[in-house]
Amino acid sequence: MGNENVERVRRPWQDASGIALAALSGVAMCGALGMVFLYAPREVTMGDVQRIFYFHVASAWVGFFAFFVTFLAGVGYLVRGERSWDILALSSVEIGLTFITMTVVTGSLWARPVWGSYWTWEPRLTISAVQLLIYVAYRMLRAAIDSPERRARFAAVYGSVAFVTVPLSWFAIRWWRTIHPDVLTGGEGMTITPRMSHTLLVSLAAFTLLYATLLWQRVRLERAADALAHLRARLEVNRLSS
């Protein structure tokens, strides 16, 4: 990486596109929050606690999407062998982990008043817990491998295989007997009105923008780390040659 790139990674938060994306996602998140509390109707059976639904589903969507990007980036790395694919995979996993943690915690807080328990070992929840552990292990195992090439190759394979937990989690409520509601495909558990659908769609769009913003900044962080490593190597070479 040359001096130009080193200069470029010094001011990621001031980067115009990054700021525009952050501003857009900030506005979208405020809009989604406003719709959740002011536009969406109060659900008849569950009451106000049902409003957790909008951010719970949207964070699950971002978590799944982030792991899908990791899967694609893993395949991209195995095919092309370029560092940029590895950066994308690593950055996306970190965001996916945060959002799946949100999904699990907000789901538990919603479950307590509705199911009478914070947690139950039903298929969807069990798969979510296993998925969380699998991606935490991805981060830990990456940190344990010293060689950058081996680490990237290992992470690409692991990230691609780990993605199987996403369709498994999605279909869990259709394949097995479960108490988790299936709202999105018109299954049982909760009836959603048009206003609820609009709020959910806006929340999904806002969360997708938030994901894009976070991914943008996380990728730039990793590039800055690469620039630093490059500078260290240059300094070493300079010292050895002088």
Next chain:
Amino acid sequence: MSNLPYLVCAYIVFWALTFALVFSIWLRQRRLEREIAALAAVLAEESGVTR
């Protein structure tokens, strides 16, 4: 049904985790920027000395 504390907790968790992630990226970015600036200065200085 008064379940407002659960609703409030869920949204606090959401915002807390979002800000934690943003803050952690920002903090790491600042540390890297400082290190890059310091190393670039050392490199420039040493290149000047060797010339």
